[in-house]
Amino acid sequence: MTEADGRPGRSHDADATRADILRVAATEFAAKGLAGARIDEIAEKTRSSKRMIYYYFGSKEELYRAVLEQNYAGIREAEADRHFEDLPAIDALRAHVEHTLDYHLAHPEFVRMVMNENIHQAQHLGGVEGIRDRNSRVVASMQAIIDKGVAEGSFRSGINPLELHLQISSLCFYMVSNRYTINTIFGLNMADPAVIAPRRAAIVETVLASVRRTA
Amino acid sequence: MTEADGRPGRSHDADATRADILRVAATEFAAKGLAGARIDEIAEKTRSSKRMIYYYFGSKEELYRAVLEQNYAGIREAEADRHFEDLPAIDALRAHVEHTLDYHLAHPEFVRMVMNENIHQAQHLGGVEGIRDRNSRVVASMQAIIDKGVAEGSFRSGINPLELHLQISSLCFYMVSNRYTINTIFGLNMADPAVIAPRRAAIVETVLASVRRTA
Amino acid sequence: MTEADGRPGRSHDADATRADILRVAATEFAAKGLAGARIDEIAEKTRSSKRMIYYYFGSKEELYRAVLEQNYAGIREAEADRHFEDLPAIDALRAHVEHTLDYHLAHPEFVRMVMNENIHQAQHLGGVEGIRDRNSRVVASMQAIIDKGVAEGSFRSGINPLELHLQISSLCFYMVSNRYTINTIFGLNMADPAVIAPRRAAIVETVLASVRRTA
Amino acid sequence: MTEADGRPGRSHDADATRADILRVAATEFAAKGLAGARIDEIAEKTRSSKRMIYYYFGSKEELYRAVLEQNYAGIREAEADRHFEDLPAIDALRAHVEHTLDYHLAHPEFVRMVMNENIHQAQHLGGVEGIRDRNSRVVASMQAIIDKGVAEGSFRSGINPLELHLQISSLCFYMVSNRYTINTIFGLNMADPAVIAPRRAAIVETVLASVRRTA
DNA sequence: GATGAATGAGTGTTCATTCAT
């Protein structure tokens, strides 16, 4: 944007090269994991070369970390864009669950990166920029909904915000993470809109049922 | 005792060697995945040699498949051992959820193998013996509880057995599968009994809330 | 012959086992050479086991030598069976060339073994039983025809018997040995009777032309 | 001189490395065949490493194919360098036979590669560059001599050019290909000039006798 | 005579990474 396209602006090309590598690496790491992805293959699918990967990222692991970082940046931004403050708590929670599920469905590569990271015992996650704030951010947003719901009288008391987050996350994550084994074992294609719709409703109902004040 | 199955003259060493390899491989594949595990390393931790791995399993992938098979055999047997027929449906479902969660907690290597398999798009799961029956088995056991609950008047109607299974599985699986990222991000150790206890109660309550007949 | 078939005669079984191994090994070595053939594969195609190969032959190389020996025994016997003494020299030579060509065409495995042996610089041929006599045998049979032809006045004088043998052998051997490269390069299938017939006539004519007394 | 072909900036080392590997591989494959040659051994005798073999050739088979290609390029060039157009047909044919024999004698590695290829049923020959033209090239050069000989009245009519080529090739090829078995069986060293000379004369005479117009 | 299990050295191949230019 700062550099016109026609001019051979060095710094712009650098960013573009970096972004190009990152984009390719994201696909490869998500698809095959850290051990399964090949630097050669990533380089080949890139507009630049293997040497540039090392120039910009230093090592395979660092490149992996950068991809992980980008993935968490993606969900952070998506979450930041949501504004359910004006809705009643029940509706806000419903909207939150739906958006969360939609994000997972739309970003299977994020789900796969989180799976990969768990296979590596979250070895690389600590170094990811912005990860330290994620806890407070998530808890705060859950707490806000809970507080409103309790104030409105629609939520029961004693709901733990982190517990609620994990519950929602479990239901959304699993649907994408275990897509293939579910399909093989149960013949259920979790990417099929006709399969998603009722499951989506069920997930929302499950979450709402767990917070509702029981008469 | 050493000559099982009435097969006389069959050397016991073969079975022992095979089992030893499988045991070591299970640990390695669960820990590092198919691409990350090393045949050399597996062989070293074995009482036998690399050559024997190929003698008994033919290839790395076949060994992986055998480990996968063993893992699914494990959960199948665990499920077969449970008998909640005499309990009221609510209690049976509670017991089922608790046992399912306990199995996942006690067998993180099973969870990791399922994760690995999803990373490989369930490429090897189709060839696993007994996997074809898993669908009917799981659905049947859920349906039995649902039928009883509806008959007893404690469950609402219209519950889909597979939906119920996926809901339970999501909540139990995620707790183990995402153990490391959860710990890193939220400082919550999902292997700590003090953390498990309330989460376990919450999961049970969530499931029960979703099937209960609402007044 | 000494042991009736119905009796479990040890020594007879031994011979049969040995012969069976040799038969399979002959095919494998001829097809793939010493380095290319696999003991495991030979054992599999055998009615007995890998252990027996070592029991009877000691090593892969010894087995190869035994196959080589069998091949040379085969051509020796075929040559011993021919009797052209009563024919005029020209006819005897023609018959000899034709029979030689036919033998090569009928026994490509012999040709291949000789090729293999030349690739190994005839390393194993020295130890082959009966190979020492081959020189005199071949020279004698050529000399007999030459002598008769000269006496009859149909052959020129000064023909070297070994030279004549090599000439015949060249023309017959090449047709089988280089069958595949000829087919690929010239599109000529040397195993096709329609291709063989004129080539056979040409070879005979070439040999006869080279010994005939020129007017 | 180091920057050949006018390709600026092209490192000379690459070509040198490639050629070095090819040279060593040619010796090894000719000596031991595809299965018998060892990549490790080839690498050791090279100025570079095993890794470079795969960098430039991709696989053992591809390296073998490259060697085969180089061998056929060698004989093609040698044949292209000959010019017997001004000689009478008889002399031209004599010169052709002598040159062909000389080439085989001087390039036993070519003969061995052709043997190897026939052992592999010419599996790799199809992919060799330039092999498709060999047929027409060879036939054309034989036909030219035949036509001249017939026109001059020194050759009989009805000579098939491919037949003539195969006859010449048989006699020349065998002398090198079966060198070792001949030496072992007949005590005749086909690499010894004293042995070659009369055999060479005999081969020439055999070929000439087969094309001469018989009075 | 015969069998299945076992072995160590090797065999082709691939990896992430670095160097020279």
Next chain:
DNA sequence: TATGAATGAACACTCATTCAT
């Protein structure tokens, strides 16, 4: 910034051969 060539350690896999029974 960028490129092609180079590297050594590791990698999955295979071989001929032998042992215990």
